[in-house]
Amino acid sequence: MAAPLTAPPTAPLAPRQRLRIGAWGLACWVVLALVGLFQGQGWPPVTWLDSLAAGAGDTVWVSPDDEAMFRVLLTIEDVFSPSGITTMVVLLAIALLALGRGRLAIITVITPLVVGRLTSLLKVTYGRERPAWQNTDGFLESGSFPSGHASGTGALVALLALVVLVAVPSVLGRRVLLGVLAVIQVVVCLDRVLLGRHYPSDTVAGTLLGVGAVLVAVALYPPQGGTRRGETPTPGTQDEAGEPVAQGRPLAVVLNPVKVSDPDAFVEMVAGMAATRGWAPPRVYLTTVEDPGHGMTRAALRDGAELVLVCGGDGTVREVCATMAGTGVPVGIVPAGTGNLLARNLDIPLYRRPALECALGGETKAVDLVAVRGDGLEETHFLVMAGMGLDAAIMESVNEEFKARVGWLAYVFSGIKASMFPTIKLEISVDGGEFTTHRARMAVVGNVGYLTAGMPLLPDATIDDGRLDVVLLYPRGLLSWVPLAARVLLRQRHTDDLVNRMTGRTITLRSASAVPRQLDGDPCGEGRELEMTCLPGELLVRVPGERVTPWAVAAKVNARLTAGASTPS
Known part of the structure; x- marks a missing residue:
């Protein structure tokens, strides 16, 4: 998925979010004022920190043998x-303007200027002398409190952090980059202390000043923007003054409140992002224990929704998608469960903001749905997989509280406990043919190729080929799991008693005795039979747009050349 910086403007901040960001900015300034007060009055713990640095300054910070280190410190200072x-801020602002982020560019230019003026004012107000251990190279005599280097770098780091939060969809990527920015700020602060330019409290105060200024600026002037240059506002977007242009298309959100820690904040995020995509404020339908999504989805369709977003685990997604089948209304998936199997197989981002970008602005793809019947089951559907035997036993024995803490690893522990699940005798019919008898510990019928933890259990399965893939696993003993796992992970396709595969549009499984069964990872009770029929292209789902890469282009060119070479002249 393309980085949001090259996409339409970022979602507007909701009033509550702006208030929260502004409060954090003001809190930084309040702490800054307290540091200044404690420093001026000689109160701990500020004096302890500064005294510790002063005590070490005469013996450690300045030494004739530190010439190499001072070169590094002076380079950081420069x-x-x-x-x-200023140079870095100007370059960042130019880059943001080129990417159509005018409001963020304005914040990038104005905030460091304000921080510089405030730093100069505070230096004069406090009039604190520089530390006695200051290095003579580039000796400074101006006020010491707060550190101008720390305040300027703090503002720059906070601005870059804002860009990272906007541009990087991966949570891991954001964490790494934010960690790097935090390290840069710490290094600059240490540089000021080691050179003797500032006391530690000066650098703390400077950091609070710079970061607080950026937070206040974002709260007062949110960087969501209107349209980029040359674009016409779409219905529901905001103009340059931040006012809504027009009402957009009807949007619904089916939300499992158990899976989202702050439903109100999530709905605000959806509303803000929807506005920039031309959608009206969403109608929200909360699932319940009694109704995991069917009734809510029917209500959303009755209310005229042109797009239904579902946020929840695999069970909620399955219920909503089954209800949406055949309606012609697309569904956007915001995964919030443990497995998130459908999202993984469709390359839908697993994090909320990029998943919403995909749901609101991605491509619409027709995918297969699978109708299911069985003894003791009401007629239902699944999207990912169904199973009988060991896999269903694993799903049944997973502790929900433990799963909430450790995620998919809970299935590993459950699998170890259930590893000696007894062999079951199965009869299988493919496309209405005669039943054949098999022995297995588990039978999985899949609509997709990858299952829990990215295991390629059904490497040939795709969600839009109009067929179902079956795999039977029959490890005879504990040691048999090792070659079985190797064959699955290596995607070996040959079949035998250990791993057997079949494919067809209709699959019927019959067991000699009642065994555990599961649909999309949710236990559905013991039984002896499952009859599954693939319904091609029955559901419309929003997926990420195709990425244009050199490899993709080369593959397309090669396919066309191959097709041309094989066509009779």
Whole structure:
């Protein structure tokens, strides 16, 4: 999925979010004022920290043998000097303007200027002298509190952090980059202390000043913007003044409140992002224990929704998608469960903001749905997989509280406990043919290729081929699991008694005795039979747009050349 910086403007911040961000910015300034007060009055713990640095300054910070280190420190000082910060800010602002992020570029230019003026004002107000251990190279005599390097770098780091939060969809990627930015700020602060330019409290105060200023600026002037240059506002977007242009298309959200820690904040996020995509404020339908999504989805369709977003685990997604089948209305998936199997197989992002970008602005794809009947079951559907035997026993024995803490690893522990599940005798019919008898510990019928933890159990299965893939696993003993796992992970396709595979549009499984069964990872009770029929293209789902890469282009060119070569002249 393309980075949001090259996509339409970021979702507007909801009033509650703006208030929260502004409160954090003001909190930084309040702490800054307290640091200044404690420093001026000689109160701990500020004095303890500064005294510790002063006590070590005469013996550690300055030494004739530290020439190499001082070269490094002086380089850091030059790079993050006011002129260095100004250069980086200008380059960042130019890049943001080129990407159509005018409001964020304005914040990037204005905030460091304000921070610089506030730093100069506070230096004059406090009039604190520089530390006695200051290095003579580049000796400074101006006020010491707060550190100008720390405040300027703090503002720059906070601005870059904002860009990371907007542009990087991966949570892991965001965490890594934010960690790097935090390290940069710490290094600059240490540089000021080691060179003797500032006391530690000066650098803390400077950091609070810079970061707080950016937070206040974002709260006062949210960087969501209107349309980019040359674009016409779509219905439901905001103009340059931040006012809504027009009502958009009807949108519904079916939400499992158990899977979202703050449903109100999630709905605000959806509303903000929907506005920039031309959608009206969403109608929200909360699932219940008694109704995991069917009734809510029917209500959303009756209310005229042109897109239904579902946020929940695999069970909620299955219920909503089954109800949406054949309606011609697309469904957007925001995964919030443990397995999130459908989202993984459709390459839908697993994190909320990029998943919403995909759901609101991605491509619409027709995928297969599978109708299911069985003894003791009401007629229902699944999207990912159904199973009888060991896999269903694993699903049944998973502790929900433990799963909430450790995620999919809970299935591993449950699998170890259920590894000696007894062999079952199965009869299988493919496309109405004669039943054949098999022995297995588990039978999985899949509509997709990858199951829990990315296991390629059905490597040939795709969700839009109009067929179902079956795999039977029959490890005879504990040691048999090792070659079985190797064959699955290596995607070996040959069949035998250990791993057997079949494919067809209609699959019927019959067991000699009642065994556990599951649909899309949810236990559905013991029984002896499952009859499954693939319904091609029955459901419309929003998926990420096709990425244009050199490999994709080369593959297309090669396919066309191959097709041309094989066509009779």
